[in-house]
Amino acid sequence: MKVSVTINGKPHTHDLEPRMSLVHFLRDILNLTGTHIGCDTSGCGSCTVLLNGRAIKSCTILAIQTDGKEITTIEGLAPNGRLHAIQEAFRENHGLQCGFCTPGMVMTAADILKTNPTPSEQEIREGLKGNFCRCTGYHNIVKSIQQAAVTLNQ
Amino acid sequence: MIPAKFEYKKATSVSEAIALLDEYGMDAKVLAGGQSLLPAMKLRLNRPGVLIDIGGINGMNEITEEGENLVIGANCTHAEIAGSELVAEHVAILAQAAATIGDLQVRNLGTIGGSLAHADPSADYPAVVLACDAVISVQGKKGSRTIAATDFFLGIFNTALEEDELITAISFPKVDKGTYQKFYQSASRFAVAGVAVVWSGDHVKVGITGVADTPYRANAVEEAYDGTGKAASKAVDGVEVMSDHFADAEYRAHLARHMVRKALEG
């Protein structure tokens, strides 16, 4: 089936099997491998992208459901190969180790901070409920998002 | 994980969706937010031949005030409900419950209609629609009808919906005072005991999810309610309490009583 979507600002039209999830479309067809797959049950959040500006799990949506919509992946968060304030904050605060959950964390953080520019620690932790990290114990991820909030509010 | 093959049909109107449901019958599943259905399909625990996507139907994701009721379109996402000012003003308990569902990403896609139709015995909404005496509007090939919340849930993943019927909206009588109290399962974050209490005058209506294989109204609690939390001791009267490795029947019954007490005293 034909699917037309805007991904990271660029239009894409592809003929896809209906059963192809968005994450496989991104990774296998478009080679946007920054979006990762960490589970089968919509639990881990590694595949989080923005759909029309809101964080969703790209493993739990069919590519065809996104027809006509806008998707932002980790590759498109900041233009021209620069780092977004959230990405900068993760680097500054050692908010990543193996890097596998990182794109999902960053995209979720983007939603958290969009809907709540001054989140409390608890609000950040609740916002991250759908994202597993096995490396950091979340400590520096929460710190990173706290710092990104400050930067983005300046 | 990749689902088994299926045919995808995008419905642009309720009547088109119903016609498709009628055409494909048992072989079809309705795709709303997909947050429960798609994982099950990826694990190939669920393998419909046809998927009818209702996500694009116009007018199904509105929240409107209609007299003494607030009508929530079936395609409203949990995030839209949790963030709606109208819901916060008139049925705050619904927003409170919606905000506890799954996680941020799931709430951005999952819908109230999808959740109710799926009828997971540990889902959050059922407790609230029961306690609110919400009315579920459905449409099928024979036309529209409404189903009282108390008649809607028939068992695990089983509802009063006919094969060709679709939930179109849920109508909530406005609530002055209510609360949703949830004790969640630490892995799935579904309710082990989710209790919704709605007050009307001196009376309460109590909906409970996660405890039995079907969400229920705790009639015994409602009858015994004396303005304190004492009636909570009757939270599981006449109910066969579920048991799993996270909470056996004894502990789950205790949690139900405790969460009812907490809600009543809330």
Place this chain on the structure above:
Amino acid sequence: MGKYIGKSIKRREDIRFLKGTGRYTDDIKLPNMTHSAFVRSPYAHAKIQNVSTAAARKADGVVAVFTAEDGCGEYGVPCGWQVNFKNGDTMREPVHPLLAKGKVNYLGEAVAVVIAETLAKARDAAELVDVDYEELPAVTNPRDAMNEGAPLVHDQWADNAAFDWCIGNDRIAVEEALEAAHHVTELKCRNQRLAPNALETRSYIADYDVNNDKYTLYSSTQNPHLIRLLLCAFVLGIPEHKVRVISHDVGGGFGSKMFHYTEEALLTWVSKEIGRPVKWTADRSEAFLTDAHGRDHVIHAKMGFDKDGKILALLSDEYCAMGAYLSTLAPAIPTYLHGTLFQGVYTTPLIHLNVIAPFTHTVPVDAYRGAGRPEATYLLERLISKGAQELQMDSAEIRFKNFIPPFDGVSQPGYQTQVALQYDSGNYEGTLTKALEILGYEDFKKEQDKARKNGKLLGMGISTYIEACGAAPSAVVGSLGARAGLYEVGHVRVQPTGKVNVYTGSHSHGQGHETVFAQFVADALGIPMEDVQIVHGDTEQVAFGMGTYGSRSLAVGGPAILKSVDKVLEKGARIAAHKLEAAVADLEYAEGKWTVKGTDKSVSFGDVSLTAYVPHDYPEGLEPGLDFSSFYDPVNFTYPFGTHIAVVEVCKDTGKVDLKRFIACDDVGNVINPMIVDGQIHGGVAQGVGQALLEEVVYDEAGQMINGSYMDYALPRADDLPFFETSNTVTPCPHNPLGVKGAGEAGAIGSTPAVVNAVVNALAHLGVTDIQMPLTPQRVWKAMQN
């Protein structure tokens, strides 16, 4: 102290990860690549009556289907460590076939593999493979596996024991001391089974090149050379120069990606059979079923005290699950990595551990973050805290009474334990003192009293741990049954411009080697960090290596690199002396240049490097080039230690535990990058807390895993944890040139008993003395009811 060592330098690897341009194995697409799907056993134990692949072979897009009957049946993955029975009988070592033959022995064991043009087609066709099973009774609990009449995992042996083992003092002497003790504390528990859950699931691509008769295996492994060694020498019989293993970015390991798995070997074999590359990436469901699990000891332990709380003796009897087959390091985990830590940080004079290691109808059990040492620490730290509770002593005071006194391993000798090891250096009371200060112990006691009066259940738990890291002296591990050496390789290649490539056999899967290794190399050479590039994870770039596990990278991989740096500087000095027309002995090296002592005559590292490659005016007889490789075989393990303190509040109505504070004061020796050490501690603590409160793999009677997904297996989430309060003391390791001890596992080793001790402490006044892990709300609530 140099310019970089000791500083929290931001990680250079972060940029690619943050931009989504990391290169994990599943991100790689090779031309003409095929995909695979496994047909796995739905039973824990069953006879395979028949496998019918005809329909699958005919399905759309299928390239090939293989079962054990299709040419790979003779191959099996080996175990890398041999622990023989106490009576001298050889360890029972079943073949772990690449595809099951005749019988399946665990849920998820592979029976067939389908190769197809796309992953979806492989999955579809895998469903068409029809396997006829006759289900058999299964046993999953290691204690039950030794019962008379228990279902046998391997029919060729009379019972399920893979081996048994003991360590320490004479058992009778220990029993007599316990008999005579003023008080004996007992602990009966199960150190539960855990699923490792690296966020990146295992992924492999095998690519056979017919023109060169050469295999390339892309693998999400922690140790590419070790995989090559096992794959070549022990499984497929291919010479090593014909195999290249590449491990680019790896999304966490925690031990689970050390081992040589059947899928790696099978795909390598398949690639040649079909003449095309083939990829497999585990689903999370497959990861739960097939990644080697951790822990699973059934324990009965006793600790004897005198009336003052001094420990007199320690005895433990344990049944430690091996799973259906012996995974790469499995036999070493409950033995040499476990029993050897039974001294803990205490002066216990008499210690005995007896281990029975049974096969069970489960996926193999092997190293998982901490590997054997968390099990030892849990047992010791629960026993001493439980002992304090029973003796009505303060849990800090009893520890101070029993600590081995401080020793630096230089002016004072190392500490010889009752269980074979000699500790390098330690100041155990130091970390407890500091951690108690951070806690505010006296204030906490008042707060706890107040909380109890208000009906709140507030508790505090201490754990003072030690671990053995930096494995290990090859001769020692060889004598203990290891089938490989445990040295490390460090290769320093100075380019003509003075820029440096470092090739290390260590492997980074989150630890930040590209940054940390560059820090100490830059300091050792006195050059900017930007001039140092770290290369790892490719057997054809790095000469050899043993990989990363057991907190060994910096402690073993680091000195290997420094040895090569020394060789560079030694040769560089000869070139510099020639250029400066001075004697080598008259030169000193600092800040990237050689200077003739007492003069301002100097030559830079860059000039010397250039001269080494353009040797026109050059010392006579000296080879050109500045390129050295070294092997470093440590003389001893390293022994990080520390104190962890948890503060919890237990909900009296639900039993839910709220972790309010977590204080970690760790001593990992010298610290190269404090930011990274802190990060390692944070992650380890989260995993340890996960074990204490949330995680457990549960099998039912039939051997079905009832919680093999994130809907049922609870990993710690952001809202389960507080910020951690980390700090450290520094007791350098005396026997390696960096003075480092290792930080990868400390968090996971120290934290678990601290949390359990805290919960038990919160409930102590209700008469609770122990709760089985994980401390789920239900278990805690039930403990309160009794």
